[in-house]
Amino acid sequence: MKKFKYAVVRKPSQSMTNGLTSADLGKPVYEKALEQHSNYVEALKQCGLLVKILDPREKFPDSCFIEDIAVCTPHCAIITYPGAPSRNGETDGIEKILQKYYTEIEEIIFPGNLDGGDVMMVDDHYYIGLSERTNIHGANQLIAILEDYGMTGSVVEMNDMLHLKTGINYIENGNFLVTGEFIDNPSFEKINQLIVPEEEEYAANSLWINDTVIVPEGYPKTKKMIEDLGYSIIEVDTSEFRKLDGGLSCLSLRF
Numbered sequence: 001m002k003k004f005k006y007a008v009v010r011k012p013s014q015s016m017t018n019g020l021t022s023a024d025l026g027k028p029v030y031e032k033a034l035e036q037h038s039n040y041v042e043a044l045k046q047c048g049l050l051v052k053i054l055d056p057r058e059k060f061p062d063s064c065f066i067e068d069i070a071v072c073t074p075h076c077a078i079i080t081y082p083g084a085p086s087r088n089g090e091t092d093g094i095e096k097i098l099q100k101y102y103t104e105i106e107e108i109i110f111p112g113n114l115d116g117g118d119v120m121m122v123d124d125h126y127y128i129g130l131s132e133r134t135n136i137h138g139a140n141q142l143i144a145i146l147e148d149y150g151m152t153g154s155v156v157e158m159n160d161m162l163h164l165k166t167g168i169n170y171i172e173n174g175n176f177l178v179t180g181e182f183i184d185n186p187s188f189e190k191i192n193q194l195i196v197p198e199e200e201e202y203a204a205n206s207l208w209i210n211d212t213v214i215v216p217e218g219y220p221k222t223k224k225m226i227e228d229l230g231y232s233i234i235e236v237d238t239s240e241f242r243k244l245d246g247g248l249s250c251l252s253l254r255f
């Protein structure tokens, strides 16, 4: 199944070593991060995507985590209002980029906060995590926009994780990778939960693209669980991004 055609990524800036983090894994090594980012882009291309690579932005240490600044649906793109003050300005310039792909562009406005990492697309429905980065105003604005375009959204209460997709990700065909506070969470009905063990929690943020699942390198149990369902797998090492709480989905917009 081909669902996505394009990806937009932003090359990491040297300032990424000062990015936001709660991981306690030390500072990322910039040269290594660049290499991993380039391998990530290759993986997206292997999945059939045309990848637009944006220049690094030194002013914004977390700007390689471009997923947070827009929600890209099949009908419109929505520019977000990121919840971390140091990341607010990351949205500057993204409208011009998205105009190359979309005629309909919407935006989340203050007092709404919304990070794209808190938005999980499941067909025409979007689950929105109420995290420290996404508030109810942002979620309600997004739901109203989605409904204008014939889609739906619902909110998910959350307590522990940075973003919704830190702990739950849809890999299509009814299958969800789930860990931590999202295991058996009543917000998600009738889902096939693939439970990612605590020691591999990071791999819950694996990324489905056109029937291939990109899995972070070094999480064999999760990889096997996905493989056993018949998916093709590409492994990509994202250790330097993990040091900034960033996962595979955080590094691109896909549509």
Ligand code: GLY
Binding pocket: 019, 020, 021, 062, 065, 084, 244, 245, 246
């Ligand atoms: N370091 C990624 C973020 O906190 O948004």
